[in-house]
Amino acid sequence: MSSETETRDVIARRVARELHDGMYVNLGIGLPTRVPNYLDPGTEVIMQSENGMLGVGQYPYEGEEDPDIINAGKETVTELPGTSYVSSAASFGMIRGGHIDVTILGALEVDEKGNLANWAIPGKMLKGMGGAMDLVAGAKRVIVAMEHTTKEGKPKIMTRCRLPLTGVGVVNLIVTELGVIEVMPKGLLVRELSPGVTMDDIQKATEAKLLTTASA
Amino acid sequence: MDKRVVNADSAIARIQDGATIMMGGFGLCGIPENLIDALRRKGAKDLTIISNNAGVDDFGIGLLLQNKQVRKMISSYVGENKMFEQLALKKEIDVELNPQGTLAERIRAGGAGIRAFFTPTGYGTAAAEGKETREFDGRQCVLVPWLRAQFAFIKGWKGDRWGNVTYRKTAGNFNEMMATAADYVIAEVEEIVDLGKLDPNCIQTPGVFVDAIFQGANYKKRIERRTVRKR
Numbered sequence: 001m002s003s004e005t006e007t008r009d010v011i012a013r014r015v016a017r018e019l020h021d022g023m024y025v026n027l028g029i030g031l032p033t034r035v036p037n038y039l040d041p042g043t044e045v046i047m048q049s050e051n052g053m054l055g056v057g058q059y060p061y062e063g064e065e066d067p068d069i070i071n072a073g074k075e076t077v078t079e080l081p082g083t084s085y086v087s088s089a090a091s092f093g094m095i096r097g098g099h100i101d102v103t104i105l106g107a108l109e110v111d112e113k114g115n116l117a118n119w120a121i122p123g124k125m126l127k128g129m130g131g132a133m134d135l136v137a138g139a140k141r142v143i144v145a146m147e148h149t150t151k152e153g154k155p156k157i158m159t160r161c162r163l164p165l166t167g168v169g170v171v172n173l174i175v176t177e178l179g180v181i182e183v184m185p186k187g188l189l190v191r192e193l194s195p196g197v198t199m200d201d202i203q204k205a206t207e208a209k210l211l212t213t214a215s216a
Numbered sequence: 217m218d219k220r221v222v223n224a225d226s227a228i229a230r231i232q233d234g235a236t237i238m239m240g241g242f243g244l245c246g247i248p249e250n251l252i253d254a255l256r257r258k259g260a261k262d263l264t265i266i267s268n269n270a271g272v273d274d275f276g277i278g279l280l281l282q283n284k285q286v287r288k289m290i291s292s293y294v295g296e297n298k299m300f301e302q303l304a305l306k307k308e309i310d311v312e313l314n315p316q317g318t319l320a321e322r323i324r325a326g327g328a329g330i331r332a333f334f335t336p337t338g339y340g341t342a343a344a345e346g347k348e349t350r351e352f353d354g355r356q357c358v359l360v361p362w363l364r365a366q367f368a369f370i371k372g373w374k375g376d377r378w379g380n381v382t383y384r385k386t387a388g389n390f391n392e393m394m395a396t397a398a399d400y401v402i403a404e405v406e407e408i409v410d411l412g413k414l415d416p417n418c419i420q421t422p423g424v425f426v427d428a429i430f431q432g433a434n435y436k437k438r439i440e441r442r443t444v445r446k447r
Contacts, residue, residue: 052386070439088390134317
């Protein structure tokens with residue numbers, strides 16, 4: 001991969017294939033916000049934002065920003081025909097109540113039990129978990145979209161998360177630039193390898209033992 | 217019945233040092249700008265503020281932090297504020313972090329008379345530390361109590377003299393629940409309209425929840441992250 005942006009776009013493009021017409025989807029901040037760029041035309045996916053918006057549109061044209069229309073990343077967005085607004089309590093009711101089909105978010109660490117750590121690093125200023133704990137506890141499917149290793153090349157897919165957890169046994173699928181990994185009762189199953197990536201390559205970049213279709 | 221007061225300063229006259237105050241808003245969207253300014257002018261100290269975020273350095277709740285008026289924040293995300301970070305590191309301010317949905321539901325419960333509830337959110341994480349847990353149909357849940365306050369500062373779009381309030385787009389966020397969960401609820405709105413002008417089907421906060429209401433002035437509605445696309 002020649003650049004960070006390209007890597008992130010590869011991941012976003014692959015995640016987009018997990019989304020289908022009619023789904024309600026919540027996108028985390030950062031990489032996940034690129035996913036809608038890769039949806040097939042004609043695939044109508046409704047984006048939910050936990051600050052109380054169902055049916056999030058694109059960024060506004062310059063000069064058309066409305067300070068009263070923002071997403072959970074506090075970015076200015078637009079509404080669509082069919083958009084609705086609700087209170088924060090009702091919005092998290094949608095999430096916790098299992099009405100959101102998929103949530104896509106980044107991670108600091110994921111482990112072979114599907115545990116997720118993405119909100120705090122000991123020793124650093126605590127910023128808060130925001131809505132992440134509710135999203136992973138409530139969405140029907142949790143997809144982690146992230147670069148396979150840290151900037152220093154250290155594994156992020158672990159035997160056991162070491163950082164403070166966001167949720168226990170919550171992750172269903174992990175999509176990285178190296179491949180697609182499903183969290184199974186027996187462990188982490190490699191569903192797909194990216195072009196040019198071998199099983200050996202992906203295992204070397206991963207702390208947890210990866211399973212193949214044959215071994216699972 | 218007329219719940220109108222002349223301005224923010226008279227609305228907050230009864231707030232003392234040490235008060236607990238809910239403040240609506242998500243980021244800088246839907247925050248009670250006039251009431252925050254008045255509270256800064258008044259200078260009440262040792263406040264406990266319940267709000268999803270802590271504003272930015274020079275706007276919103278950041279103005280109260282700057283003025284050293286806040287002893288404790290109950291929030292879900294406080295990451296946009298360097299002033300807050302410094303105060304927290306020097307232990308000049310306490311912070312209680314809640315998962316955002318748990319915070320929203322605690323406030324909703326506070327207004328609806330539900331003393332506590334079990335939620336799956338945060339089970340097995342720091343958010344569940346020291347809390348009772350129980351399994352329901354194979355799902356582990358955490359017991360959390362309601363949340364109420366002495367005062368709530370609400371920012372609405374339109375309101376009337378009965379205290380009915382509507383909100384505009386995503387500026388509703390926490391305002392709607394907070395309007396139900398405090399002993400004394402003050403609503404500032406962009407426009408006070410005559411009784412009967414609000415569509416009864418669209419009133420999100422019925423007047424029963426509101427104690428005082430006024431038309432705010434000079435709204436800045438600052439945008440935290442201006443994102444645009446090319447034409």
